[in-house]
Amino acid sequence: xxxxxxxxxxxxxxxxxxxxxxxxxxxxxxxxxxxxxxxxxxxxxxxxxxxxxxxxxxxxxxxxxxxxxxxxxxxxxxxxxxxxxxxxxxxxxxxxxxxxxxxxxxxxxxxxxxxxxxxxxxxxxxxxxxxxxxxxxxxxxxxxxxxxxxxxxxxxxxxxxxxxxxxxxxxxxxxxxxxxxxxxxxxxxxxxxxxxxxxxxxxxxxxxxxxxxxxxxxxxxxxxxxxxxxxxxxxxxxxxxxxxxxxxxxxxxxxxxxxxxxxxxxxxxxxxxxxxxxxxxxxxxxxxxxxxxxxxxxxxxxxxxxxxxxxxxxxxxxxxxxxxxxxxxxxxxxxxxxxxxxxxxxxxxxxxxxxxxxxxxxxxxxxxxxxxxxxxxxxxxxxxxxxxxxxxxxxxxxxxxxxxxxxxxxxxxxxxxxxxxxxxxxxxxxxxxxxxxxxxxxxxxxxxxxxxxxxxxxxxxxxxxxxxxxxxxxxxxxxxxxxxxxxxxxxxxxxxxxxxxxxxxxxxxxxxxxxxxxxxxxxxxxxxxxxxxxxxxxxxxxxxxxxxxxx
Numbered sequence: 001x002x003x004x005x006x007x008x009x010x011x012x013x014x015x016x017x018x019x020x021x022x023x024x025x026x027x028x029x030x031x032x033x034x035x036x037x038x039x040x041x042x043x044x045x046x047x048x049x050x051x052x053x054x055x056x057x058x059x060x061x062x063x064x065x066x067x068x069x070x071x072x073x074x075x076x077x078x079x080x081x082x083x084x085x086x087x088x089x090x091x092x093x094x095x096x097x098x099x100x101x102x103x104x105x106x107x108x109x110x111x112x113x114x115x116x117x118x119x120x121x122x123x124x125x126x127x128x129x130x131x132x133x134x135x136x137x138x139x140x141x142x143x144x145x146x147x148x149x150x151x152x153x154x155x156x157x158x159x160x161x162x163x164x165x166x167x168x169x170x171x172x173x174x175x176x177x178x179x180x181x182x183x184x185x186x187x188x189x190x191x192x193x194x195x196x197x198x199x200x201x202x203x204x205x206x207x208x209x210x211x212x213x214x215x216x217x218x219x220x221x222x223x224x225x226x227x228x229x230x231x232x233x234x235x236x237x238x239x240x241x242x243x244x245x246x247x248x249x250x251x252x253x254x255x256x257x258x259x260x261x262x263x264x265x266x267x268x269x270x271x272x273x274x275x276x277x278x279x280x281x282x283x284x285x286x287x288x289x290x291x292x293x294x295x296x297x298x299x300x301x302x303x304x305x306x307x308x309x310x311x312x313x314x315x316x317x318x319x320x321x322x323x324x325x326x327x328x329x330x331x332x333x334x335x336x337x338x339x340x341x342x343x344x345x346x347x348x349x350x351x352x353x354x355x356x357x358x359x360x361x362x363x364x365x366x367x368x369x370x371x372x373x374x375x376x377x378x379x380x381x382x383x384x385x386x387x388x389x390x391x392x393x394x395x396x397x398x399x400x401x402x403x404x405x406x407x408x409x410x411x412x413x414x415x416x417x418x419x420x421x422x423x424x425x426x427x428x429x430x431x432x433x434x435x436x437x438x439x440x441x442x443x444x445x446x447x448x449x450x451x452x453x454x455x456x457x458x459x460x461x462x463x464x465x466x467x468x469x470x471x472x473x474x475x476x477x478x479x480x481x482x483x484x485x486x487x488x489x490x491x492x493x494x495x496x497x498x499x500x501x502x503x504x505x506x507x508x509x510x511x512x513x514x515x516x517x518x519x520x521x522x523x524x525x526x527x528x529x530x531x532x533x534x535x536x537x538x539x540x541x542x543x544x545x546x547x548x549x550x551x
Contacts, residue, residue: 015063022048022067023074029166030075031256031265037141038076039155041262041269042248043162045071046096047170050126053100054111054171055178064093084144088137095136099129112179113172113237115291119284123277126167134160158266165269168276169248173241186238194234201227202247210254218267224251224275232283236290240283244276300400385514387422387537388430390459390469396427397434398457404439408446410453412438417460423469423534425514430534433507434473437530440504441475444528448478462533468516472531479528480520507532 025044049064068089072078078085103109103125110118138156141147147155176182187195205223212220224247231243251272255265394414405412438455445453455475462468504520511518511532518532 018052018060018063019067019070022064023071026067026071027075029162031252037078037146037155038072039158040162041158041165041265042169042252042272043166044170045166046092046130046163047166047168048174049093050096050100050129050167051171051174053097054104054109054175057104058097058101061093061097064097065089068092082144084140084146088140091136091140092133095129095133099125111175112182113175113284114287116281116284116288119172119237119280122171123168123280126164126171130163130167131160134163161266161269161273165248165273165276168273168280169244172237172280173245176238176241182238186235186242190235190239198227198231198234198239198243199246201230202243202250206247206250206254210258218271221271224271225278228275228279229282232279233286235283236287237280237283240279244279247275248272299396384426384428385424386427388425388427389422390420390471390534391416393425393427393430394434394457394459394471397431397438400431400435401438401442404442405455408442408453410442410445410455412455412457414457414459416458420459420461420469422537424537425534429510430514433510433532434471436504436507437473440530441473441477441528445475445477450477452476461536465533467536467538468533469536470531470533472529474527474529476527479522504530 022045025048029040029042029044030038031040045067049060049067052060053064065086069080069085072085072089073080080086103121107121107125109121113119113122134156138147138152138159141155142149142152190198205227208220208223209218228240228243228247232240235242251268255268260268391414394416398412398414401412404410434457438457441455442453453476455473458470458472458474460470462470508518511534515535516533519530521529521531
């Protein structure tokens, strides 16, 4: 009972704090109000409300209705009994709550705006929702007679711009502010001294626009973009959102000190909208780039780890294959010796010799079982079979090899048949196969000093089996020597002076574990051709693959 009471009191306190903050922001934004209903050049309560709707959902609707109605009564001379106050508050609250619901439930928007898609969806939803709300609210006030019918379009435009500015400036800032870790990382990346210099650059830009006493204050409006570009490039989306808030506050303060009329302030707010959108998009692109460079480093680490594991597995398998034969011979010789002793006359120590030979046979048999079991385990490995796009695998492998290809002046071209179906594959393992094949080609062309150095990656449905996708790596190098071509995939077969001869053996193991086949042939215009097949993702293939992996 006490816990329930405390929870209720806590919610009432949060309710009151939100209403008070909403009303205070509305009072602070009452700068050059437009027409009788007090439309302002920017509406920060809309930005606050939209952010909290995204975070808390529709449960915030009653508090928002109360806050809007209270602000209209206190600052715009409206009354609760009038026919427009409550309806306009309901339209605004439910409109932004509905937009937030769509973003969270349908779009699956991340509250940390963790990718470029999230930001674009947020801005797009704000654009549409604020326009519909502006038309509906102004229609209510036109119906009540507070707005003239001839002024409907102009008032709706001002209302829309005010809400849109408030959302663009404040909503990303509030959402990111709730992720304190992101702010700490941005500040650590930028540093306090550089952050102070960035604020100074914003102040300098505002002074250039408003302090030079020019007749046209828009002449140097580009100076608002320059500091924000700097901030976004260094601090990403978090830095850009902070810079936008600082710029907006400075712009409002400057326009008030200059005593501009509502029309001029609105023109500056349209400019500010462009500045805000530019800064947010640029900051999001910077964050996306950093994440890509990181989701890339991790991928390269996974590839290297997979390569090490596979190389170890193949080496162990090759050694097991080589050791299994002498162990088998040892067992045969031991049993032959045992037979000879049993057939000859009994001698002193014969029983002990037989016992020792029996033990040797047992230990040798045990060692053979261990090696055979280990080889089987390592051969099967641990595959993560997924339904995957061949183009994505080829593109990822091509990107990994690109620096080496550029260094050795090798041109790599992908020729993928259109409309390829997804395949069943462990993408990391198949990427490792492609990387291995391409690196071999690059190194062979460089070692041979080939004048024409190019690699062509091809992928198409296999001509003999429509249930397979055929992937081919074709180069313009020297090709395989005859003595190697026949056993290219055998362990320890290599043309490299310092090679171990395990690379193609590893590739063979991976492809065969996927249920495909791999081959080597001469290229059509010289060079080498290495290809492999992968099963197409059909419902039946997927079920069979899942059973094989599970077993």
